[in-house]
Amino acid sequence: MQSTPNYLWHAEDVLGQGATACVYKARNKKSGELVAVKVFNNASYLRPQEVQMREFEMLRKLNHKNIVKLFAVEETGTSKQKVLVMEYCSSGSLLNVLEDPANAFGLSESEFLIVLQCVVAGMNHLRENGIVHRDIKPGNIMRLMGEDGQSIYKLTDFGAARELDDDEKFVSVYGTEEYLHPDMYERAVLRKPQQKAYGVTVDLWSIGVTFYHAATGSLPFIPFGGPRRNKEIMYKITTEKPPGAIAGVQKQENGTIEWSYELPATCRLSAGLKGQLIPILANILEADQEKCWGFDQFFAETSDILHRIVVDVFSLQQASSHRIYIHSHNTTTKFLDAVFKQTNIAPHHQEYFFEGHLYELDPNLQAHNFCKTTENNPLTLLSAEPEDLVGVRYRDPALEYPKFVPKVDVVADCSTAKSAVGTAHQTLWIARSLLRCQELMLRGLHWVAGNLKTECLRILEQRRGAVSLLTCLQLTEVKTCVLYETVSGEGGTLALRELNEVKTRLQAVVEDLSQCSHDIFDYQGTLDGILAELVKHRQQAHEDKSIRQIEYCLEKMQLIHKQFKKARTCLRSPAQNRGRLGVCHF
Template sequence: MATNVRGSPTFVWDTSKPLGQGATSMVYMGRNKKTGDEVAVKVFNSQSYQRPFSVQRREFEVMQKLSHENIVKLLAIEEESPSRAKVIVMEFCTHGTLYNLLDMAENNFGLAEEEFLRVLAQVTAGVKHLRDNKIIHRDIKPGNILRSVREDGRSVFKLTDFGAARELEQDEEFLSLYGTDEYLHPDMYERAVLRKSRGKQFGVYVDLWSLGVTFYHAATGSLPFRPFGGRKNRETMHQITAKKEHDVISGVQDTHGGPIRWSKDLPPTCRLSRGLKSLITPCLAKLLEKDQNLTMTFDDFFLRVDDIASRTPYYAFCPSSFSLLTLYARGRDDMSQLRQLITDQTDIPGGAQLLMVDGKELKDESREPVSSYLPHVSPEHPIFVFNKLPEFKRFIKPAVGKFPDIPPETMVDTDYPLSKKCYAVLHSVRNAVKVILQCNNLMNMAVKMYSNHIQHKSLEMELSMGHVMRGCSDARSWKEHLFSSLNTQATLLKALSNSNVKPPGLDVMGRANMLQTIYQTGNRECTQVSTSIHSKLDKAVSMLENIKVGQTADAGWDPSVGCMPSDRCIEKMDVLISKMHKVVLSFKEDRSRRALNNNDEQIHRFDKNKLKELCITARTLVEDHCVNRASMLFEAYKQFYSKVVQIHDSGERLDALVIDIYKQQKRLCDKLKVSGKQCAAQTESCLSALGQTEPVTNGEVSNHGDNGTASSLGTRQERLDGVLDGLQLTRSSLEEVRALLDENTSLMERFSSLQDQDQGEDDKSWEYVPYQEQNAR
């Protein structure tokens, strides 16, 4: 083993522990002689020294210019002993490369969303540092992106291998050929691989193409352009990349000589959310544009990625589509923009969306950013998006990979990669089961939340209706009392006018006629309004009875219809994964041995049968149990929601009707108040004038020149006393009316303040108050 150990003045490395290999070098794991720290040592082979000396030094010079978290750190450039050949010593990244990460079975259909966003942001940051130093990499690919892990468990991705890198201005071009086939720009591929277009020059845009292929690979687990037979099918590979249309981001040939399957979208098996796909796909389309005049510039690319990285994810569950949404909102986006993001993914118009968080309805339509008031949401506690219209999409099961056909024959060379594909699909199935369980749980939460919402609204409407009915009853009583008093007063004044005793300076008949006009006009108008109010009130009472049904809306809901945690489907999938992993390892070992003895071959056949059984078991579990039960739950929700959404709609119509009744009642009270004031003014004038009449003394009144007899005086006195008593009674009645009007005004003001308060609460409904706390209030 000692012969494998080599060193430089400060470092030592073991050539039996390679970390990677390139055309001109090998990278080994080494250690610092003084500290024992692990390092990566790049040692150049004889082929590298055949290059011009300026090219040999270029990598050293490039790395010495770079210093960034997302660029592998240069520790030293030393001379190997005793050859004195230059070696590059770099930081050691403990978790291999991005390619190693994508080669893991759980990532065969692409990285999880959070990890992909790290790759996107950090690789872009590294490339930006290169461009800030006017450097082009020319060999960007997952194998040249190292991965380390912080103490908090989060990945850090770093660009490495600057053997092809060089300084290049934005408008400069180069002739030399570098890169890896699948990640080469079509123009470079044509020259380097097909040996055509000699003398063609290239610019910095070739790095943009390589970035597009790399990010597509990270998002999907596959290369975007795949001819049948792989890289050996060079002509088709070039045909795919060179002849694809604008906005096409992938082209796949499934059979020998077959057609190309083009796509402008990421595949459904991709683990990225629809919200992130909508941001990434246009960016990939611009990166994977052959024509450099149509592709984006580096500055545009950096701005696009900065925009994506700066957005905040808000999670929302839409039961009408049985889907968990991720909404990427900008920091300045308000509720209208958030609703538009929901519309983009659900086709539910903003006006038809009922948004709720923890039982609290979100209604804010202000221009304030949602980040300033929207509570923290997560996939476990998202925004719930209900459609006010009873519309549903068909149940769509989560996309999973397809298990490959498993031939019965023993083929040691191909059975190992076949088992790896099965293993990757099994992880895809497990992810689908996890999504189904999560959506099942959220569906039950949605039903409970919406039922509570309906019950709460029903109780609110019942309370509001109680206030309105009492107000309508009081207004009717006030109306009858007022106009009865007006009629009585007019009658009394007419009687006074016909008597022989008339108050001096008072046009009694004129007053009587005026009161009669007030009575007739006011009574007619108020009666019309009152009749309309009570007609609408009868309709509102009928509607309220229908809405009360919503207080038991979820009585028939059965949460166990769906796939439940108690079914332990995730645990069952983990067992299947464990068993298949053993088969994969066994097949890997068999392939390394090439020839199997009879016993090993028999075991291999048993394992192959087991592989097939595991695939069938997994497919049966997800299709016949999880998907089927979720579909049944979705159908039950459709029946539930079709009923309660009508109750909700009736509640909104009743709410509008109550507001209309309130407005008409206020109009009625305003008319009563006007009539009452007119009546009171006339009464005060009459009583004031009557007060000037000489009072009765000992049963007599002064004659003031009246030549009538004593009997006539008595009669006149009696009539006057009667009139005075009647007017006093009228005044007392009017004072009662006035008191009732004052009371009505006070009640109406309180009722109005309650309405204003309710509307104010609606306006401020963005202020997050948990439903339980709201009930506690």
């Protein structure tokens, strides 16, 4: 056990470890409150005094819900080591979240938006206080659960932070390789002498890599063999990135670099959010510090996303879901244009249903007055023109499934098991998306068919009115003929001829209306058949067991992965490991 005057912790309760300090889970001796204590080691005291004191001063200066709070600075009883007593974040870090196989291909859209909001708010507070962090990465973004059950993310680890205005530069190098700005990477990792000074935009590069990692589950720049094994190519990728590219991967040794200007198909973010996010990534993942956005533009563009509302739309003929990010004050006209950009359905061809009824959108109606939609209860879009099927776009999970090797290796097997579980999670996500698409299609078709039936009834009612009017006209025509028969002369004969023509035309209208009624009755019968089929298909969809089967399979895979993790952390002799892991393989 170790302690300070007011706090107590065990050496095994390690939350994190760095070059100059370890972070432990500790308790207040009096209240029992959980805290995190950062205990500095001997290497930390080799740094200049002002550097040692910098983190204390930074944390004392900062006060924001998205920055880990500093409670006290104390010393251990015997060694007099400095200890920072900080807020304890019980749910680990963003890195822990991304290492969960459930997020192997990136966070869900709702969780990503929370990360975006929290990091932007925390960074804004840093810039308001003239501070550059210099080590932004998922491991330095802590997570705890709020009272509403939503995540709250907080920036931490200000050991590398320093005060720096927007127009100032610094020359010292800190950070973590994969998230490090290329100019700093050249000097810190490749050890190449250079006289470059660095500005506050180096944090923006790290934020860009972090956001890409959160959105996709992987790093944006990956040389063959990985960033740590192929450092020269890593530097080449980051410095030679074409304008607009947000990722570069080298898939073969000495191979070409494949640039990407879009987020991958495996990413779980909607096209609507991707369209807002990609330009931000492209402009902060810019190696040239002169071309990179400044923080003012970064905050403006990210705040623009966070201040939009979401309208969920399902395009019935295309069988595709869309999320429309729009400002609450924007009108229907702007909304229809935004839908057009995603679906290519012209505004004047767009017709909407909501909860079974036609949904009329007044051109001047503002978005905050639209009906409240969700992914499972969207506006259903019907086009007045034929549309090509789009469906749920995804990459076959089988292409992501890891290859198993015959030899037993605890670390490799654990990694393979983790990848397999991640792929299973992705399969489940795709299956749920397909099932939701099927349900929205069947429900939307049911609404359209029901609406057509209602329209048929309305037409039949109008037809009955027309028949009544025709009957009156025919009676009038008969009376008129009797009247004119009493009239002698050429004028009377001409009038009778004209009345007979009217009689013929009225009879033709009666026959047309009668045929129309038969056609409508036939059409109603067809619609009844379609509705019966739709009810049958919806019942079959509800009885579908594929999701439960995937979930059951995933549970078993997770248990196996858990066994591999246990084996990895409790390494025994090679013979013992082989025996234990043989069971896991079965």
